[in-house]
Amino acid sequence: MSELETLVSEHDVSGAAQVASAPYAEGLHHVADTPDGPLMELNMGPQHPSTHGVLRLVLRVEGEVVRYCDPDIGYLHTGFEKDFERVTYHQCTPFTDRMDYLSPLGNNLGYALTVEKLLGETVPVRAQRIRVILAELARIGSHLIWLGTHALDLGAQSAFLYGWREREKILEINEMISGVRMMTSFIRVGGLMADTPPGFEDAVREFVRYFRPRCDEYEDMLTSNPLWLDRTRGLGAVGPEKLMELGVGGPVLRAAGVAHDVRRDEPYSGYEDYDFAIPTGVHSDVYDRYLVRIQEMRESINIVEQAVARLEPGPVVIDNRKVVLPPRHELDTSMEAVIHHFKLVTEGFRPPAGELYVGVEGPRGELGYHLVSDASNKPYRLKVRAPSFSLIAAIPDMVVGGLVADVVAILGSLDFVLGDSDR
Amino acid sequence: MADAPQGAETGAAVDLLQQVRATIDDRLPGALAGDDGSRPEPALLVAVDRLVEVCRLLKEDPALEFRLPLHVTAVDWLTREPRFDLVYELRSLKLKGRVRLKVRLADTAPAGGGVYADVAAPTMAEMPVLPSVSGVWPGMACHEREVFDLFGIRFEGHPDMRRILMPSDWEGHPLRKDYVSFGEPVKFTDRGSFAPDSAVPRGAPD
Amino acid sequence: MGVEARPPDLTGTPPHQLAPLHTGLLLPRAPVTESPLLSSLGHNFVTTTMTKVIAWGRYNSMWPALFGLACCAIEMMGTGGSKFDLARFGAEVFRASPRQADLMIVAGRVSQKMAPVLRQIYDQMPEPKWVISMGVCASSGGMFNNYAIVQGVDKVVPVDVYVPGCPPRPEALLDAVLKLQRKIRAQAAVPTAVG
Numbered sequence: 001m002s003e004l005e006t007l008v009s010e011h012d013v014s015g016a017a018q019v020a021s022a023p024y025a026e027g028l029h030h031v032a033d034t035p036d037g038p039l040m041e042l043n044m045g046p047q048h049p050s051t052h053g054v055l056r057l058v059l060r061v062e063g064e065v066v067r068y069c070d071p072d073i074g075y076l077h078t079g080f081e082k083d084f085e086r087v088t089y090h091q092c093t094p095f096t097d098r099m100d101y102l103s104p105l106g107n108n109l110g111y112a113l114t115v116e117k118l119l120g121e122t123v124p125v126r127a128q129r130i131r132v133i134l135a136e137l138a139r140i141g142s143h144l145i146w147l148g149t150h151a152l153d154l155g156a157q158s159a160f161l162y163g164w165r166e167r168e169k170i171l172e173i174n175e176m177i178s179g180v181r182m183m184t185s186f187i188r189v190g191g192l193m194a195d196t197p198p199g200f201e202d203a204v205r206e207f208v209r210y211f212r213p214r215c216d217e218y219e220d221m222l223t224s225n226p227l228w229l230d231r232t233r234g235l236g237a238v239g240p241e242k243l244m245e246l247g248v249g250g251p252v253l254r255a256a257g258v259a260h261d262v263r264r265d266e267p268y269s270g271y272e273d274y275d276f277a278i279p280t281g282v283h284s285d286v287y288d289r290y291l292v293r294i295q296e297m298r299e300s301i302n303i304v305e306q307a308v309a310r311l312e313p314g315p316v317v318i319d320n321r322k323v324v325l326p327p328r329h330e331l332d333t334s335m336e337a338v339i340h341h342f343k344l345v346t347e348g349f350r351p352p353a354g355e356l357y358v359g360v361e362g363p364r365g366e367l368g369y370h371l372v373s374d375a376s377n378k379p380y381r382l383k384v385r386a387p388s389f390s391l392i393a394a395i396p397d398m399v400v401g402g403l404v405a406d407v408v409a410i411l412g413s414l415d416f417v418l419g420d421s422d423r
Numbered sequence: 424m425a426d427a428p429q430g431a432e433t434g435a436a437v438d439l440l441q442q443v444r445a446t447i448d449d450r451l452p453g454a455l456a457g458d459d460g461s462r463p464e465p466a467l468l469v470a471v472d473r474l475v476e477v478c479r480l481l482k483e484d485p486a487l488e489f490r491l492p493l494h495v496t497a498v499d500w501l502t503r504e505p506r507f508d509l510v511y512e513l514r515s516l517k518l519k520g521r522v523r524l525k526v527r528l529a530d531t532a533p534a535g536g537g538v539y540a541d542v543a544a545p546t547m548a549e550m551p552v553l554p555s556v557s558g559v560w561p562g563m564a565c566h567e568r569e570v571f572d573l574f575g576i577r578f579e580g581h582p583d584m585r586r587i588l589m590p591s592d593w594e595g596h597p598l599r600k601d602y603v604s605f606g607e608p609v610k611f612t613d614r615g616s617f618a619p620d621s622a623v624p625r626g627a628p629d
Numbered sequence: 630m631g632v633e634a635r636p637p638d639l640t641g642t643p644p645h646q647l648a649p650l651h652t653g654l655l656l657p658r659a660p661v662t663e664s665p666l667l668s669s670l671g672h673n674f675v676t677t678t679m680t681k682v683i684a685w686g687r688y689n690s691m692w693p694a695l696f697g698l699a700c701c702a703i704e705m706m707g708t709g710g711s712k713f714d715l716a717r718f719g720a721e722v723f724r725a726s727p728r729q730a731d732l733m734i735v736a737g738r739v740s741q742k743m744a745p746v747l748r749q750i751y752d753q754m755p756e757p758k759w760v761i762s763m764g765v766c767a768s769s770g771g772m773f774n775n776y777a778i779v780q781g782v783d784k785v786v787p788v789d790v791y792v793p794g795c796p797p798r799p800e801a802l803l804d805a806v807l808k809l810q811r812k813i814r815a816q817a818a819v820p821t822a823v824g
Binding site for chain 1: 699700703707711712725738
């Protein structure tokens with residue numbers, strides 16, 4: 001066999017999975033130096049084009065083969081959880097936009113559901129359907145960035161430009177409803193910021209019609225491309241048991257064959273009424289994760305189509321003036337509305353004391369909010385369960401034993417966001 | 424139902440909790456100290472010394488299979504004794520549900536402060552300690568590091584107990600309630616400076 | 630040569646121990662158009678035209694260093710995308726290595742842990758170099774007034790243009806790049822101190 005063939009056969013899936021499933025804890029203490037001397041320690045990041053954010057990986061390599069990997073995070077630690085304790089419940093909403101900044105509306109949704117569950121409130125049906133539309137558009141937007149940056153790292157620069165071209169349409173929809181492209185804070189506790197303007201449904205339908213063939217376009221470009229196959233097949237394979245033990249969910253777990261989706265297990269916002277499939281992979285490698293996410297984009301656009309077809313006029317906020325601002329026009333005539341408005345803006349509302357956890361299916365896994373309330377107007381403790389935190393902890397199991405160039409492909413396939421993991 | 428908030432007091436969530444509690448009481452009697460009384464979702468109170476056994480049972484019992492650990496976090500009830508609540512959230516794909524475990528931990532350090540407090544931050548030996556569950560789920564290791572970093576609570580048996588989010592030479596544990604989250608004073612009016620009031624510690628509910 | 634002022638070497642100092650530098654406009658910087666050749670020629674028609682040409686070359690091909698930190702990085706990538714297209718203003722390639730870049734767009738919030746990295750990357754860039762502070766987090770700490778975020782990157786590096794917004798629209802970032810180009814052009818028109 002030629003040298004290249006030997007190299008390729010040494011990195012087949014079963015081999016990689018054996019090395020990769022060595023316990024992480026062992027890897028930390030028993031780093032074997034080679035007989036020729038200590039391994040070379042390389043710093044990958046925090047400023048690096050392929051770490052998808054400010055992630056630092058301390059690698060110890062033997063030639064091109066990674067023998068040890070230690071992720072170092074915290075370069076984007078913002079102190080969100082401390083800030084949550086300082087501001088009122090409504091003021092927390094703009095903070096949540098900025099954690100997983102690739103799908104801000106998804107974070108808004110998780111937070112709003114948590115506080116609404118504590119209050120014991122359910123938002124009207126129209127608000128739920130619009131929330132589903134916006135959350136799925138946010139998921140598509142996040143997957144487009146994943147595709148663009150992942151493909152760019154592996155050399156397919158066109159995918160980057162295509163992804164952003166589609167994303168501009170989603171951002172135009174965001175701007176239409178809220179005035180802001182990215183950090184809309186449109187999904188709030190008690191419903192939505194406001195009802196959607198008249199052109200919203202047409203814009204969404206137009207986007208559905210426009211986006212469907214794009215997924216096929218991406219698949220044409222990459223799925224059978226021999227370069228793409230060579231760079232992604234068999235890499236980063238970790239078995240589903242190990243992934244679950246590491247706390248990894250989302251597309252990465254689905255690519256390992258486990259059909260787990262929080263939208264199925266604990267549905268929210270009416271997801272149990274929509275018809276969508278959960279795509280799963282087989283080999284749990286980078287290539288399968290790519291296929292799973294492309295298919296997820298197709299399923300998301302199906303959900304959006306179903307939701308927009310069911311939209312009917314109605315209220316978009318709950319009928320509780322102690323939680324939701326009164327309509328603007330009432331401030332001209334009703335003193336009570338003025339008082340409610342004043343109290344809500346200055347003090348906020350006081351939910352009952354309690355503790356709860358709500359998890360939603362974000363684009364990278366289960367995004368959870370653990371809220372502790374002491375019956376005051378500010379959260380006593382709001383912990384965000386970030387899916388990216390567990391994804392980054394899973395990196396060593398996937399890269400040890402592979403090449404340095406493979407690290408780039410694996411990081412792209414995990415699709416973590418440092419704003420989410422570092423909070 | 425389309426309109427019901429997620430899992431709120433539904434039969435399924437209550438049944439799951441009963442099933443878990445029954446299994447633990449049956450196999451490990453005395454490990455649970457009841458539920459913690461929180462609403463809308465109660466958690467199961469676990470004795471500190473039985474924590475690892477309970478977790479292993481929840482993971483390995485063929486009827487339960489809580490194999491996906493979601494997170495472990497802490498809540499600082501500054502004016503309550505014991506001071507800390509350690510909260511473990513676990514998910515079972517088999518039962519399509521979650522369970523929350525809670526451990527109450529007393530503070531053993533002299534009043535731990537932060538960079539701007541009068542008292543130095545607790546040393547490793549002074550910190551409250553409890554057993555690590557990273558032997559049961561390796562994925563809990565990074566969450567325990569975060570609790571160590573932000574709360575100053577140590578985990579016995581953890582393979583790599585060091586800070587994860589703050590710089591390694593940082594002093595203090597920011598999410599403790601007595602840690603002043605210093606902000607830059609910003610004058611919004613001419614009547615003096617605005618300083619964030621996060622230093623005000625708030626007590627536990629009745 | 631004029632006074633060569635350099636900031637004190639603070640690499641290795643944990644950022645939370647750095648005193649605020651307030652380096653915005655006060656830090657003396659080596660004038661962009663200074664060179665021994667020009668100094669030896671003195672001031673005349675030839676040298677002023679040369680400085681304008683040199684400045685024209687510099688601002689029309691400012692290559693940004695990749696320094697996307699958080700949400701602003703996504704809008705920065707959008708500015709480089711096909712709808713807004715930063716490349717038509719000369720910022721053709723985002724260089725991964727700071728040694729090959731002359732513009733650092735600090736896009737996103739800078740945490741205490743990241744601040745020394747920011748300073749090191751800035752120091753690794755060769756002169757002439759410029760910094761755009763993109764977004765409110767980079768300019769002033771933004772909505773995060775707490776222990777974790779540096780309240781403005783001008784505590785760590787000198788900044789040429791500040792762009793407000795959370796995140797700023799791509800058009801705002803383009804406006805900042807154009808403002809910086811005008812700034813460089815304006816600096817070329819001013820006679821430099823010689824000797």
